[in-house]
Amino acid sequence: MTETMIGVIGGSGIYEIAGLEGAEWVPVASPWGDPSDQILTGRLDGVKIAFLPRHGRGHVHAPSTVPYRANIDALKRLGVTDVISVSACGSFREAMAPGDFVIVDQFIDRTFARDKSFFGTGCVAHVSVAHPTCPRLSDACETAARDAGIRVHRGGTYLAMEGPQFSTLAESKMYREHWGADVIGMTNMPEAKLAREAELCYASVAMITDYDSWHPDHGEVDVTQIIATLMGNAEKGRALVAQLPGLLGPAREACPHGCDRALEYAILTAPDKRDPELVARLDAVAGRVLGNGRQET
Structure with missing residues (x-):
C-alpha cells in the first residue's frame, strides 16, 4: 500500500484550481536535464497532487x-504514482466534436526528433506498450468527466505527430481514412512510453479543439x-481534475x-555489463x- 500522488501534466489553465491546500512551486532536479518548469504541489481533498506545465x-x-524524460523523472522523484495527461x-471523427473530451487508449507514434527512452547502451530494457494507458486510471478520468458534466468519449487512437506545423490535407485524410486514428496531437509521445518505463500509471485526456484539416465544412x-x-476546455479540464482525488483516494493498492x-x-543487460x-x-x-x-513499500 502506497500513498496516492496524482501528477497532472497540462497547460496553465488546468492547475488553477480552487481549494488546493499548501500550494507551492517546487524545483525538482533531474539527471535527465531541467523539467519544463517547477512543479506546483499541494493537496486537493486530502490527496497529494502535483501539476507540471508541459510547455512551461x-x-x-x-x-x-519539451524535456519529456526530465518531466517524467521529476514526477517520479516527487512520489507521483498516477499521471494524468x-x-x-x-x-478525425465527426462525432468527436470540438469541446468534447476523449479518454485515449491507443497511440500511433509519428514523432522522430525526441529522446524516447530512459534506457540505452549499457542498460537495455524493453517494456510493453501494447496497452499504453492504464484502464484503472482511465476509468477514473471517464467518471470524473461525466460527473463534471463533460461530453466524453471512452477509447480512441491518438496520432502523435512531430509538429510544430499542423497536418497537410493529404496527411489528415490518410490518418483518418487509412490509419484509423481518432484524434491528433503533438505531445503524448514519448510521454506515455516514458511513463511506462518509469512504472507510472498513465491516462490521457484529449481535449478536442478542432477537426484538423480533413473536414470539408471547416477547412484548415x-x-x-x-x-x-x-x-x-480549460474550465472543463479543471472540473475533471477536481473530481479525481475523491475517485482515487489517499491510499493506493498495486495497479491491477x-x-x-x-x-x-x-532489463536485459547483465548486471556486470551495466554502465x-x-x-x-x-x-x-x-x-x-x-x-x-527507493523500494516499494
Missing part, C-alpha cells in the same frame, strides 16, 4: 523540445479558433494491470529493479 509557464517549449488535440486549422475552444511493475522482466553512470541516472525511474533507488 508562458509556453516556452515547442512540442519537439491533459492535452489539446484535433479530431485556425489557431484563433483553437485558442477560443481551449479557453472553454501491472503498470507499476512494468520493469519486472524488462554505472546510466544506472545512477536511473535511480528514480528504475531503482526498484536495479536496487539503487
